[in-house]
Amino acid sequence: MVRVQKGLLKINPSTNEVISVGDKNSKINPFLNYEIFSLFADKKNNIWIGTINGGLYSLNLDNNALAHHSYTKLDNFSISSNSISTIFETKNGDMLLVLIRAG
Structure with a gap:
C-alpha cells in the first residue's frame, strides 16, 4: 500500500500493477x-x-x-474517536485500536 497525493494505491509486486483504492472523487476516496x-x-x-x-x-x-x-455521537456501538494512532490484532482475531482524544 502506498499513500500518495491522489489517494491510496495498491501495488501487486508480482505484476507491478498499480490499483487505485477508492475513487478520484474525494467523497468516495477518503484518503484524499x-x-x-x-x-x-x-x-x-x-x-x-x-x-x-x-x-x-x-x-x-x-x-x-x-x-x-467512524464515531457517531448517538451510537453506543461506534468507535469512540475518529483519530486512530495504532491498530493491533489479538491471537483470536479481535482488532484493538489506540484512539486519540477518545472520551
Whole structure:
C-alpha cells in the first residue's frame, strides 16, 4: 500500500500493477482528505487504515471492498474517536485500536 497525493494505491509486486483504492472523487476516496496515521494487515487479508479525524477503514484485499468505521455521537456501538494512532490484532482475531482524544 502506498499513500500518495491522489489517494491510496495498491501495488501487486508480482505484476507491478498499480490499483487505485477508492475513487478520484474525494467523497468516495477518503484518503484524499484525511492523513493516514496507521496501517495494519490482519490474518483475514484485510488492511486496516487508521486516519486522523477520518475514522477507521478496512480494505479487503480479496475483493477491494472498503468499509468505513467512524464515531457517531448517538451510537453506543461506534468507535469512540475518529483519530486512530495504532491498530493491533489479538491471537483470536479481535482488532484493538489506540484512539486519540477518545472520551
